[in-house]
Amino acid sequence: MNKGTGGGPIAAGYSLLFFAFLFGPLIIMVITAFNSSSFPRITPWECFTTEWFDELFGNERLMAGLVNSVIIGIGVVAISVPVGLAGALALSEVGPKVRAALYTVLITPILIPGVVLGISTIVFWGALGRSVGADYGSIFFDGMFLTLAGQVTFIAAYAMLVFLARLQRFDPTLTEAALDLGATPGQAFRKILLPFLSPAIGSAAFLTLLASFENYNTTVFTILSGNTFTTTLASKVRHGTDPSLSALAVIIIAVTLIGAMVHEAYTRRAEVMRTGQAARSKVYGNPVLSVLAHPAMVLVLLLGMGGSLAYKASQIDASVCKQQILDEKRALQEKLLEEQRERIRTQKAGTPAPAAPSSGPAPSSFGGAFNPGSLAPGAAPASPAAPQSPSGFGGAFAPGNLKPN
Amino acid sequence: MTTKDIVLDHVSIRFGSYTAVDNAHLTIQGGEFFSFLGPSGCGKTTLLRCVSGFSEPTEGRVLIGGKDMKGVGPNKRPTALIFQNLALFPLMSVAENIAFPLEVRGVSRKERRKRADELLDMIALPGVGDKKVHELSGGQRQRVAIARALAVEPDILLLDEPLSALDLKLRHHMRTELRAIQQRVGLTFIYITHDQGEALTMSDRIAVMNAGVIEQIGDPESVYNRPKTSFVASFVGETNAIEGKVVLQSGEMVTLETPLGPLQGKAAGGRRYKNGDSCYLFIRPEQMELKADAEAPNTIAASVTKEEFEGNSRILFVSANGVDMRVTRVNRGGSDGMVTGHAVTFAFDPAHATVLPHGQLAGA
Numbered sequence: 001m002n003k004g005t006g007g008g009p010i011a012a013g014y015s016l017l018f019f020a021f022l023f024g025p026l027i028i029m030v031i032t033a034f035n036s037s038s039f040p041r042i043t044p045w046e047c048f049t050t051e052w053f054d055e056l057f058g059n060e061r062l063m064a065g066l067v068n069s070v071i072i073g074i075g076v077v078a079i080s081v082p083v084g085l086a087g088a089l090a091l092s093e094v095g096p097k098v099r100a101a102l103y104t105v106l107i108t109p110i111l112i113p114g115v116v117l118g119i120s121t122i123v124f125w126g127a128l129g130r131s132v133g134a135d136y137g138s139i140f141f142d143g144m145f146l147t148l149a150g151q152v153t154f155i156a157a158y159a160m161l162v163f164l165a166r167l168q169r170f171d172p173t174l175t176e177a178a179l180d181l182g183a184t185p186g187q188a189f190r191k192i193l194l195p196f197l198s199p200a201i202g203s204a205a206f207l208t209l210l211a212s213f214e215n216y217n218t219t220v221f222t223i224l225s226g227n228t229f230t231t232t233l234a235s236k237v238r239h240g241t242d243p244s245l246s247a248l249a250v251i252i253i254a255v256t257l258i259g260a261m262v263h264e265a266y267t268r269r270a271e272v273m274r275t276g277q278a279a280r281s282k283v284y285g286n287p288v289l290s291v292l293a294h295p296a297m298v299l300v301l302l303l304g305m306g307g308s309l310a311y312k313a314s315q316i317d318a319s320v321c322k323q324q325i326l327d328e329k330r331a332l333q334e335k336l337l338e339e340q341r342e343r344i345r346t347q348k349a350g351t352p353a354p355a356a357p358s359s360g361p362a363p364s365s366f367g368g369a370f371n372p373g374s375l376a377p378g379a380a381p382a383s384p385a386a387p388q389s390p391s392g393f394g395g396a397f398a399p400g401n402l403k404p405n
Numbered sequence: 406m407t408t409k410d411i412v413l414d415h416v417s418i419r420f421g422s423y424t425a426v427d428n429a430h431l432t433i434q435g436g437e438f439f440s441f442l443g444p445s446g447c448g449k450t451t452l453l454r455c456v457s458g459f460s461e462p463t464e465g466r467v468l469i470g471g472k473d474m475k476g477v478g479p480n481k482r483p484t485a486l487i488f489q490n491l492a493l494f495p496l497m498s499v500a501e502n503i504a505f506p507l508e509v510r511g512v513s514r515k516e517r518r519k520r521a522d523e524l525l526d527m528i529a530l531p532g533v534g535d536k537k538v539h540e541l542s543g544g545q546r547q548r549v550a551i552a553r554a555l556a557v558e559p560d561i562l563l564l565d566e567p568l569s570a571l572d573l574k575l576r577h578h579m580r581t582e583l584r585a586i587q588q589r590v591g592l593t594f595i596y597i598t599h600d601q602g603e604a605l606t607m608s609d610r611i612a613v614m615n616a617g618v619i620e621q622i623g624d625p626e627s628v629y630n631r632p633k634t635s636f637v638a639s640f641v642g643e644t645n646a647i648e649g650k651v652v653l654q655s656g657e658m659v660t661l662e663t664p665l666g667p668l669q670g671k672a673a674g675g676r677r678y679k680n681g682d683s684c685y686l687f688i689r690p691e692q693m694e695l696k697a698d699a700e701a702p703n704t705i706a707a708s709v710t711k712e713e714f715e716g717n718s719r720i721l722f723v724s725a726n727g728v729d730m731r732v733t734r735v736n737r738g739g740s741d742g743m744v745t746g747h748a749v750t751f752a753f754d755p756a757h758a759t760v761l762p763h764g765q766l767a768g769a
Contacts, residue, residue: 177492181506
């Protein structure tokens, strides 16, 4: 950083804050996934555990939702990408006036709130189903089909935007050249346009898969009584969360990071290969490093690393630690009770009758408010059963204490 | 008539009310290097796309080898088009580019590679087959585009201003190269250009086009020396146009009354003029001679406005009575002190001056 472009401590501090803002929540979430505390938190740290991952995978509703999400996602990609491509091609072929109108029509589903799309999808297919006399077991009332139909209506438009952006850079004379050189229109499409669009097909497939996977607004209506991963998660959060959601976040972050690193390795390698500087490069010129920097190798290494870490972590037995924590808690309780008994004894030994509750030493955080002795009106021969109670409630529920004497 | 002949039979191409090509009627012989020369927007590219099959004429017929090409797509015509931007496929190697026409015809991979290497030898670029297109220089790409077009084994090669993206030196080199390739393969070349230098150096015949109309067809010398219209005279080569009215015609010699006094020139193509006809007298800058004697006929007294040094020649910009003219003089070394405001007299031979009816001038 140099002064001219705004370096200095303020900029550095701002950058730190900015990154903390971006990544802080993620980091905290990752840490909570390994804390044995049953509520996601960092402090107090209890025990390192991987049991929340077991809990996550043991959640049948969530896993069933995941399977549904994957099926719907694949279906959405398989339909949206060709439909989006067709739309983009149509837009690039028609005249400017028709294009403006068609563009507006095709882009509208993105602008309509997902809730509206969800409801209208159910209403439309339901009405269609009833008009052909289909019963409720038919495809028109099937949550999976409706979700697929509902999501495709707007996700295909995302794919179309990706293709449009790429098509704008396409030189239409290439297709003309192919035709002129004897190719049929089909050949020109397959051999010239499709290879040019292949990066866009990849991005469109990825984008549509993500859009389908994370969609909630539309899906929550169209899935009817079923569940996808996202809707299950949402209802889980609503009914109280536990660290298994953090465990899920860890998995998603790990998958994203591995994907990003492999992609980076791939693009760097492709760039070096394209410019033909492989021989001169330090990394790619060296036979060992070249193999190590190959994207497939990077993937294998990262997966191996992640896998072995996961295995190691799963071997750590948290039960001893948890037992210890439990024991510590019990010990604390015992201590509190002991103090309480001590207090009662002192009260009995000192001036008996009109002792004000506040006069005795109150080690409890509740200022002795729950001290059964203070509540007893007569006080004199306090029930002998009370001090023996090991309960954490200081014997408040001990039957003897309730007796008015 | 051979398979390499092209006949444009009263071809007109219209887009709505706009006429891009108006009644083009000509025959191009097999093996001929034929150029369409005209300013941008004159319809020459439209005409070429019509020959290659990307569009159909609104009226008239296009015949290739005597066959009407109506309804025959570009991939079915015996033509190959070289695009202005070359349209080489960026994702393919050079050899794959050249072999593309063979690939779509189902030729085996081995055969394709062999043919591609042969063509690379022919364009004097052996061993670049595995390179990517972007690794080649402009001139090499040019030649690859030609090789790719030749791989189709077309009867007619159509070239749409293929040299316009090259630098001057390379452009001059490629002119010779193109002409040599054409003579070697013996195909009909139809060349589209707005650069009269390219058209004049390479072509057997030139068609000069303006606003959709073919104004003149002829070999380079006749187009340059004996223009038939004011547009051709002013578009092909540098020229001075002097406006005037006919006062006398005796035989071929026409005398015009101009702002510079009476001037004589030849009536183009033995044309007859009536007295009072509005005409242009065209005289090439290189036909103007500086003279001291102010009494001889066709003498003009003018003053120098500026001089441009072009290396092999100097161009003197002169002005007389509101008429701007230019005079080219061969550079023989040394300055001749023609400063601004200097008075000069120059004259020209009436046999080298052309009188044409008043019409549109190029760039006017």
